[in-house]
Every structure is written in C-alpha cells, then in structure tokens.
Amino acid sequence: MRVIVADHPLITHKLTYLRDERTDSPTFRRLAEELVTLLAYEATRDVRTEPFSINTPVAPTVGIKLANPKPLVVPILRAGLGMLEGMVRLLPSAEVGFLGMMRNEETLEAVTYANRLPDDLSGRQVYVVDPMLATGGTLAMAIEYLAERGARDITCVTLLSAPEGIAAVEQATRTISPPVTLVTGAVDERLNEHGYIVPGLGDAGDRLYGVV
C-alpha cells in the first residue's frame, strides 16, 4: 500500500481546529469539507484521463478530460458523509456509492449495515472517504469488498490515521490485486485502550452529527 501523508501547513492548521474540543458541529463540518478538498487534490493525482480536443478563441489544442468509466466515490457512513461534498466538488462527474459500517465499541470489529454500490466495479477507480483510520478494521473490510467487486484501483482518503491502523490495512491488502493508496492528513501517535486515536479528535461521527 502506498501511503501519502499530506502534511501541508494549511492542512495541519485546519486539522488543529478540527481536533480542538471547543470546535462546534457546524465548524467541524465546514473544516472537514475544506480538508477533504485539499486532500483530494493529492488523492486524485493519478485519476484516469483521456485526450480532449477543443478550440480556444485563438487556436485548436488538445487538453484532457476525465476518462470513462468515471471515478466512484464511496463514503463510509456515518462520518464519511462529512467528506462527500468536498470530494464531489472536486470531481463533479464522479458517481457515489455508499457503505454503512460501524465499529462494535466492545470488540472494535467492523460491522456492515448498509451497502448501496454498483455490483460490477470492473475498471473503476474508487475513492473511499472516511475521516478516521483507527484499528483499520473498517477500512480493511471496505477495501476487500471493493476489490472483490473488481475495482481497478482504490484510494482511501482519511483526515487522521493511527500507525496501528495503517499497519493492519497494509497487512490485509497484501494479497489483493488492485493497487491501494492511502492519503491522510496526519499520522497520530497511537491508539488508546478504547481504540481511539491519540491525540485524535474524538468520535468523528458524533462530532459531525451528534452522539448516538
């Protein structure tokens, strides 16, 4: 797995406010959206394009446009929804599929409770968005699932990642065929005994949408 830590000062600045416990929900949502736009710039560096002929007012020229099939963006509900708008703003022609997944807070194992994705992902570039990569169970399960359906390559965009989670996803993706890339805003110190990222930002879903 290729890991890109996009530690641009603007990203780290916005992440600092996002982490701050005093940041309220509306501000948290706005910052998450702004952050994903900055991360998406890095994450889409290898998006597939094809030549596109146009005429400027001065001369004909050949540029590029996104190739077909268009990329698929997959937010992992709930917290990934907070990154969807920023992602599709940058990729307006992308399609969107949904995976609903939650961690069992006792066992820390991921459970899938919703799935609305095209059956056949052959040839598709897939961008998975979820703010948090903690133990890695959720992302590993999502990646395996997308690979089984034939995704051509899979790029995961997270705001924060734990070293333990990166190692777990690396291990889990060792045997799958599509290339996997992780683009993250920061790699934090560790996980605590409850599986939360330290220093992290708490529960991203709760901070975006309220405590469940």
Ligand SMILES: O=P(O)(O)OC[C@H]1O[C@H](OP(=O)(O)OP(=O)(O)O)[C@H](O)[C@@H]1O
């Ligand atoms: O790497 P892991 O240990 O699997 O943890 C990461 C997952 O935990 C959070 O979701 P959560 O289960 O809290 O669901 P929510 O988005 O509905 O709050 C987060 O958004 C990831 O999906």
Ligand SMILES: O=c1cc[nH]c(=O)[nH]1
């Ligand atoms: O720190 C963490 C770990 C998992 N999920 C979160 O929302 N935050």
Ligand SMILES: [Mg+2]
């Ligand atoms: Mg949560």
